[in-house]
Amino acid sequence: MALNGTWKIDRNDNYEKFMEAMGVNIMKRKLGAHDNLKITIQQDGNKFIVKEASNFRTIDIEFTLGVNFEYSLADGTELSGSWNMEGNKLVGSFTRKDNGKVLTACREIVGDELVQTYVYEGVEAKRIFKRG
Secondary structure, eight states: OTTOEEEEEEEEESHHHHHHHTTOOHHHHHHHTTOOOEEEEEEETTEEEEEEEOSSOEEEEEEETTOOEEEEOTTSOEEEEEEEEETTEEEEEEEETTTOOEEEEEEEEETTEEEEEEEETTEEEEEEEEEO
């Protein structure tokens, strides 16, 4: 699958506004916008292992398409949801445990970049990664 590999953050689009909508405080927003995130994706059929390494933490996330799992964001926000494939896109829908609101996420290859799109409360942000 084209998503496989190691991806290093290149740039953000509207990410601070997104974090603000998520309720992340200003100090964490400033740090989060410069987190040097690197993602390694390995797919084996319907199973994925995603390693996220940033200035704040390194975490391994294992999931199976269509199966709910628990996940905590770097700021401690707890979510529950699942990823599914829609064509060539990895699309996730996650419900916040604290307020029941939904965060959607999408990972797709555009040209030679991995584009992650997040939508929460009508605020959309993109994080663009290059192979690293």
